Structures are given as structure tokens and as C-alpha cells.
Amino acid sequence: MKKVFILACIVILSASCNSKNNKDENTAVSTDSIAAHENSEAPETILVYEGTLPCADCEGIETVLKIDIVDNKFELSSVYKGKSPEKNLVQKGNVNTERGLEKDQDGTIYVLNWNKPETEQVYYGYYSNNPEKLFLLDKDRKVIKSKLNYFLELNE
Template sequence: MKKLVLVLVVAGMLCSCNSKKKEETIQAPSKINDVESTEKTLGKVTVYEGVLPCADCEGIETVLKIYQGDGTIESHTFELSTVYKGKHPEKKFVEKGKYNVERGLGNDPDGTIYILNYDKPESAQTFYGYSAKNPDKVFLLDNKREKIKSKLNYALTLNE
């Protein structure tokens, strides 16, 4: 029963988060020069990519960009892009906002949690986290800031 509730919560979170996102048509991948000019204005960028599970499609192609800004919390911004694969027409949804960082993920006191939209109501917040031992993999977390317990892959991989 708990697994069913968790699956419903995660599915609802994914669906509700996407309903408020800006919709775009899919375009060719960004050029390296675009990344360099973005870094100059928004600070260093960390990019995670992967395909998250989807209840009614082939997967949710996801790109999470974390911009460091000038190091102050006010300058921390993110961009979360998603494409529901297998849906016709495929559309890209882009969400932009501010994030905050918390230390500690599960039993790892040195882990890191990104709180996307920390400045908005909790229902609009999304959580991603990684362990100190493996910062190259960031996991979508549930609303309790815990890793989703599932055989499905809820991880995005660092794109270097």
C-alpha cells in the first residue's frame, strides 16, 4: 500500500510540476558558444541529463541546469527542461527559477539537495539530491527530500 501511495505521489508531482511550465517547440541542441555566453552572465553551470520514468509515455527526457551565479543565494538559478518522449507532437517544457542548497541526503551528512523554487509554496518545489560519494548522479527526490524507492531509474547524470 505504501508503494502505491508513493507512486501516486511521485506521478502527481511530475504531472503537477509540468502543468505550470512554459512550453516550447523542440529545437536543435545548443552550441558551445551559447553555454559559454550563458556562463558569463549566470555563472558556472552544472548540467545533469537523463530519462526519468513516465506513466503514459516512453520516458521524460530531462535536463537540469544549475547556475552558480555570483555565489549569493539570490543569484542561484536553475533551468529544468523536459520532453515527454513518444507523445505527439513532442513538446519541450522549460521551467526557470531560483534554487537553494541543503546539506545531508539520507544517511550522508555531506550529501547535497537542490531545492528548486525554494522561494515558492512547497507544492511548487522540486527536490534533487546527490551523495558526496557520487556527485555525478543527481536523484529526483520525493516531497520528504528522500530518494524515491523504486526499481525505476530516477537519476540524472552529470554532463561534462
Template sequence: MKKLVLLLVVVCLFLSCNSKKEQETVQNPSDVLDNESTEDVLGQVMVYEGLLPCADCEGIETVLKIYQGDGTIESHTFELTTVYKGKQPEKKFIVEGSYNLERGLEKDQDGTIYVLNYDKPEANQIFYGYSSTNPDHLFLLNNKRQKIKSKLNYFLTLNE
């Protein structure tokens, strides 16, 4: 009986030594991110940039980053950065959240609409869309998911 208990203690010590060794080799999560590109971690990234009109400033410098993740709706995230140019001090805003895709932009059934903050109340949602014939131009849409009718530039350009 003593031999069995001794054997059990030795096995437990051996297993605990192995688990410590494994814990020592685990990398810090920030080291992992440094070693892998952001694109690998978050999936494909599309970056749209442009200068949108502003009523009381020189323009709104806008950068929209769309992260497609692993393709599931839960992994669709975005980062929208806006800087109000010509204001002292220049104001910078960053909005991060989830997005959803909708098919059809006005008369273009193959167009795509990004609904930013789709999981928030409609007042907090932001709509951008592109037509199937020109996916490099992402238009800011009104709350009815339509292009803003104006001679001013309300689109962002895909940065490749």
C-alpha cells in the same frame, strides 16, 4: 561677470560633448553577452541529463542546468527542461527559477539537496540530491526529500 558666465557655458559644453562620446562607445548588452561566454556571466554551470520514467509515455527526457552565479543565494538560478517522449506531439516544458542548497541526503550528512523554486510554495518546489560519494548522479527526490524507492531510473547524470 560676463567672462565668468561665458567660461561656465564653455565648461558645460565641453562636459556635455564628453558624455556623448562615452554614450556612443557603450556596447549593446546583447553584444556583451555574445562576447562573453554564458559561464562567465552566470558563473559555473553544471548540466545534468537523463531519461526519467513516465507512466504514459516512453520517458521524460530531462536536462537540469544549475547556474551558481557569484555564490550568493540571490544568484543561484536553474533551468529545468523536460520533454515527454513518445507523445504526439511531444510536449516540452521549461521551468526557470531560483534554488537553494541543503546539506544532508538521507543518512549522508555530506550529501547535497537542491531545492528548486525554494522561494515558492512547497507544492511548486522540486527536489534533487546527490550523495557525497557520487556527485555525478543527481537523484529526483520525493516531497520528503528522500530518494524515490524504485527499480526504475530516477537520476540524472552530470554532463561534463
């Protein structure tokens, strides 16, 4: 009976040690996999689009549009190249999104300064099959048809 009791104690102790080791290992794996998941799949909250838009009286307008998709804010920086001195403009404000760009119901339109009078609003949009290419839109929210490049590209 004494041997059975000792053997039972050894089995219980062994099982509790193994259980503790497994728990620690599982915790470490879980923590590591969560950290990896958070780092690899964390969505970017600020989209940055860049490009050079056409200019009637300069070499081009170097444009950077930053859109904070969480706070619905934007910053639009424009540098007029070839001007003396170079003209730098920075606009900041609120942005809103609308679904549908021309015939693409899943396209997206960003309305910069949506909460201001229409004359102060600026429209950019992308087609659902190419969200990396953001087009400057006219006042009717249509893509500007031109041989010139009226688009910005997503900076990844």
C-alpha cells in the same frame, strides 16, 4: 683608476641588462602560468545534469537540469517522448542548496523554486561520494526507491 671606472660601468650596465632580461622572462613565465592556472582550474559555474526519467503514460521524460551555482538559478527542461505532439516544458527559477541527503551528512539537496509554495518545489540530491549522479527526490526529500531510474547524470 680610469680602467676601474670603465670596468665598474661595464659591470653595472651588464647587470642592469641581465636584470631587465630576467625581469621580462619572469614576467612572461608568471603571466603564462597564471593564464594556464586560470584556464585549467577555473570552476564551472553551471552544472548540467541529463537523463531520461520514467513516465507513466509516455516512453520517458528526457530531462536536462542546468544549475547556476553562482547566481542560484536553474533551468529544467523536460521532453515527454512518445507523445503526439511531444510535450516540452521549461521551468526557470531560483535554487537553494541544503546539506545532508538521508544518512549522508555531506550530501547535497537542490531545492528548485525554494522561494515558492511547497507544492511548486522540486527536489534533487546527490550523495557526497557520487556528485555525478543526481537523484529526483520525493516531497520528503528522500531518494525515490524504485527499479526505475529516477536520476540524472552530470554532463562533463
